[in-house]
Amino acid sequence: MGLNNLVSDFFNKDPVRKDKDNVLIVSILFLTQERGWISTKRQFGEDDHFVEYKRLGDQTLVTRGSRKGKKLSLEFEAQGAFSTSAKVKERMVLDMDLFVDKNLQPMNEELLRSKISGLLNSIENRIS
Numbered sequence: 001m002g003l004n005n006l007v008s009d010f011f012n013k014d015p016v017r018k019d020k021d022n023v024l025i026v027s028i029l030f031l032t033q034e035r036g037w038i039s040t041k042r043q044f045g046e047d048d049h050f051v052e053y054k055r056l057g058d059q060t061l062v063t064r065g066s067r068k069g070k071k072l073s074l075e076f077e078a079q080g081a082f083s084t085s086a087k088v089k090e091r092m093v094l095d096m097d098l099f100v101d102k103n104l105q106p107m108n109e110e111l112l113r114s115k116i117s118g119l120l121n122s123i124e125n126r127i128s
Contacts (some may be wrong), residue, residue, distance in 0.1 A: 003109045006030045016044045018104050020096040021067040025039045025049045026107045027099065028063065028074070035124075057081035059127055060123055070096050076119060080127035088126045090119050 010026050011018050018082045022044055029039060029051055049065040063076045077117035093116065103109045 003027055003030060003106050007106050020100040020104065021047070021049070021065065021072050023100045023104050023106060024072050024094060024096055025051070025063075025065045027109075028065075028116055032061070032063070032115055032120065035117075035120055043091065052054060061123070067096075073098055076123060078123045078127050088123050093113055093120055 001043055007023060007026050007030065010016075011023075013114065016026075017024055025044070029042070032051075032053060033039060037055050040054050041050070041052040044049040047067040048061075048084075051063045053061040053063075055061070061076065064075045066073045066076075067086045072094045074092045076092070078088045079085055093098065094115070096111075099106060099108055100110050106112070
């Protein structure tokens with residue numbers, strides 16, 4: 001199933017307000033889950049969002065998103081399986097108009113996939 005269908009299904013089933021920032025954060029949620037991360041906690045606010053993920057051996061990933069005008073500022077924080085392992089942080093700012101169209105549908109999926117994949121590769125390599 002494509003990203004458009006996954007995002008549409010999500011908003012049909014979940015009582016989250018459909019705004020550009022929510023569509024973009026939900027798109028990132030599905031792209032992250034494709035890599036084996038399991039969403040364990042989600043919170044969608046008016047401008048601030050939070051998603052927590054778990055993966056093999058208790059690896060954790062937390063994504064925080066904050067809408068700032070037409071941009072979505074993201075912070076990714078991850079930790080390896082051992083509580084003594086260092087935390088890894090990465091930041092990214094995305095232009096919502098580049099990834100969500102005026103009809104609130106995801107667009108430029110391959111570009112978004114490439115950006116998220118590159119960031120997650122960097123994180124995963126440092127916590128493994």
